Amino acid sequence: MRTILFLLEKEFAQIFRNKAILRLIFIMPIVQLIMLPLAADYEVKNINCSIIDHDHSPYSRRLIGQIEASTYFKLVDYQQNIEGAMPKLEKDKSDIILEIPQNFEKDLIKEEKATLLIAVNAVNGVKGNLGAAYASGIIRTFNQNIRMDWMTFPKMNPIPEIRISSIPWYNKMMSYKIFMVPGILVILVTMVGSFLSSLNIVHEKEAGTIEQINVTPIRKHHFILGKLIPFWILGIVVLGLGLIVSYIIYGIVPVGSLFLLFSFAAVYLIGTLGLGLLISNYADTQQQAMFFSFLLMMVFILLGGLYTPIESMPEWAKVITKFNPAAYFIEVIRMIVLKGSGLKDILPHFFAIGCFAVVFNLLAIWSYRKQI
Amino acid sequence: MNLAIEVNELTKKFGDFVAVDHISFSVKKGEIFGFLGANGAGKTTAMKMLIGISIPTSGNATVAGFDLNRYPDKIKQNIGYMSQKFSLYEDLNIIENIRFYGGIYGLSRKEIAEKSEKLLEKLDLQSVSKSLVSSLPLGWKQKLSFSIAMIHEPSIIFLDEPTGGVDPITRRQFWDLIYEASENGTTVFVTTHYMDEAEYCERVSIMVDGKIAALNTPKQLKQDFKAASMDEVFYQLARGAKRSDH
Numbered sequence: 001m002r003t004i005l006f007l008l009e010k011e012f013a014q015i016f017r018n019k020a021i022l023r024l025i026f027i028m029p030i031v032q033l034i035m036l037p038l039a040a041d042y043e044v045k046n047i048n049c050s051i052i053d054h055d056h057s058p059y060s061r062r063l064i065g066q067i068e069a070s071t072y073f074k075l076v077d078y079q080q081n082i083e084g085a086m087p088k089l090e091k092d093k094s095d096i097i098l099e100i101p102q103n104f105e106k107d108l109i110k111e112e113k114a115t116l117l118i119a120v121n122a123v124n125g126v127k128g129n130l131g132a133a134y135a136s137g138i139i140r141t142f143n144q145n146i147r148m149d150w151m152t153f154p155k156m157n158p159i160p161e162i163r164i165s166s167i168p169w170y171n172k173m174m175s176y177k178i179f180m181v182p183g184i185l186v187i188l189v190t191m192v193g194s195f196l197s198s199l200n201i202v203h204e205k206e207a208g209t210i211e212q213i214n215v216t217p218i219r220k221h222h223f224i225l226g227k228l229i230p231f232w233i234l235g236i237v238v239l240g241l242g243l244i245v246s247y248i249i250y251g252i253v254p255v256g257s258l259f260l261l262f263s264f265a266a267v268y269l270i271g272t273l274g275l276g277l278l279i280s281n282y283a284d285t286q287q288q289a290m291f292f293s294f295l296l297m298m299v300f301i302l303l304g305g306l307y308t309p310i311e312s313m314p315e316w317a318k319v320i321t322k323f324n325p326a327a328y329f330i331e332v333i334r335m336i337v338l339k340g341s342g343l344k345d346i347l348p349h350f351f352a353i354g355c356f357a358v359v360f361n362l363l364a365i366w367s368y369r370k371q372i
Numbered sequence: 373m374n375l376a377i378e379v380n381e382l383t384k385k386f387g388d389f390v391a392v393d394h395i396s397f398s399v400k401k402g403e404i405f406g407f408l409g410a411n412g413a414g415k416t417t418a419m420k421m422l423i424g425i426s427i428p429t430s431g432n433a434t435v436a437g438f439d440l441n442r443y444p445d446k447i448k449q450n451i452g453y454m455s456q457k458f459s460l461y462e463d464l465n466i467i468e469n470i471r472f473y474g475g476i477y478g479l480s481r482k483e484i485a486e487k488s489e490k491l492l493e494k495l496d497l498q499s500v501s502k503s504l505v506s507s508l509p510l511g512w513k514q515k516l517s518f519s520i521a522m523i524h525e526p527s528i529i530f531l532d533e534p535t536g537g538v539d540p541i542t543r544r545q546f547w548d549l550i551y552e553a554s555e556n557g558t559t560v561f562v563t564t565h566y567m568d569e570a571e572y573c574e575r576v577s578i579m580v581d582g583k584i585a586a587l588n589t590p591k592q593l594k595q596d597f598k599a600a601s602m603d604e605v606f607y608q609l610a611r612g613a614k615r616s617d618h
Binding site: 005216 | 448459471
């Protein structure tokens with residue numbers, strides 16, 4: 001126990017003297033929380049739209065007017081035919097082409113149906129898909145308005161209409177930021193846990209001080225605890241800081257229990273610290289540790305449900321997410337912060353993350369060698 | 373028993389490569405024992421086995437009265453080690469380094485405070501006790517490193533090329549520290565590339581290709597090899613070596 005105190009004293013003296021670590025701990029959460037939600041926003045605006053109007057009728061002009069009026073589209077081009085519009089699409093200058101056929105108005109009135117063509121530049125799939133969806137939405141509204149115009153004899157046209165209205169729960173404004181910020185906090189905590197701790201230990205390898213430590217009668221678990229406790233505390237501090245920042249900037253107040261959130265984070269951190277230790281046992285240089293941590297972070301982020309919902313992943317990817325500790329914390333932090341879930345709701349996650357913590361640390365202790 | 377270290381057929385293999393090949397020797401208590409050899413001869417590997425950070429492939433040794441294979445931790449409590457790779461924490465100050473190493477060797481806070489004061493006075497470092505180790509000149513660092521390796525008063529001190537890269541005056545001062553430790557009864561086990569330092573040792577062993585090629589007092593070695601200096605002795609032995617750098 002006394003040995004651990006000496007280790008902690010030394011570790012904290014080094015951390016507080018290391019400007020890079022301090023900057024990472026205090027500036028990273030603030031910058032990431034401000035920048036990432038802004039950049040990683042799925043709302044698409046300024047979709048560049050080319051229009052080909054073969055009809056030149058009042059109805060076609062009305063449709064174009066409605067597209068123009070929406071905030072999503074920017075009309076960049078009017079062309080006579082599709083050949084004229086393609087070069088812009090090919091050069092990425094326009095994202096979507098709307099072609100209104102000849103006799104659009106006539107068909108609409110006489111045949112009661114008309115065809116429109118939407119060509120989408122799917123290089124940026126998100127923008128293209130959303131653009132097509134927005135355009136369809138506008139056309140649907142346009143369609144309804146026209147029907148209203150005709151329905152002079154409701155008896156003759158008794159088509160029932162179902163209107164769907166939705167109420168967004170837990171995130172009333174459907175704000176993407178509120179959804180993203182808690183997830184980003186998880187990434188921050190993960191970075192402190194696995195990244196900083198592994199870099200720190202590998203640094204001792206590089207400096208040769210770990211050899212000196214190995215010559216002393218220090219116990220293996222003392223040394224490991226002396227390394228893990230400081231970064232465990234840092235991780236908790238970073239989470240607290242991140243919550244404060246997200247309150248100040250985004251006004252996010254966790255609906256659920258803070259105590260529950262921090263309890264989960266505490267267990268989660270033990271797991272990621274074990275992972276960091278495991279990395280450092282196999283890395284000989286800080287570069288190696290950094291590259292490996294980076295790779296892991298990519299997997300954690302991309303297969304963690306931070307940007308893309310796990311439910312829409314292919315089966316094989318879903319299997320991987322089961323072994324991704326970050327995925328559990330991302331889900332839990334959203335449940336607690338946005339929904340106010342209680343212990344009972346997150347019990348399975350708690351169990352899973354507890355297993356991760358035990359397995360990673362056992363592996364780390366097993367692979368840590370005082371001797372070669 | 374009058375032996376500090378007794379080595380019996382100690383061997384270390386890395387795959388097919390035999391780094392240390394069945395070496396046997398003993399070191400008397402209080403002796404200054406020079407452990408020489410060209411780069412790649414296997415002396416660092418041999419030393420790492422003796423200090424318990426490398427597990428022997430075969431053979432055994434008794435260090436400070438404890439069996440190497442059975443009580444490596446008991447040995448660690450009773451030895452000090454200073455490596456060629458400078459091993460104090462550069463981002464801690466002198467006092468913090470002393471406190472840390474004193475602490476993990478199990479010294480009480482009171483003992484640490486007393487020892488720190490004595491140590492700073494002896495090395496004349498009081499004025500820079502709060503300076504980061506990274507700001508000190510290499511010679512000071514090495515003297516400090518030696519004194520910290522001695523902080524728990526070990527019965528044997530292992531020094532791995534302790535004077536690499538410092539000027540002759542600092543080396544001389546460093547050897548004063550070694551003599552003083554030896555006079556106080558500490559056994560000194562030292563590797564070096566400087567042949568003038570080999571002359572300061574009471575007995576010297578020279579390793580060639582993983583084996584001990586010669587072991588005797590410097591005086592006797594010079595006689596045996598009909599050489600004027602240790603330099604010549606070393607050249608005669610090392611010339612026959614099959615492997616140089618690793």
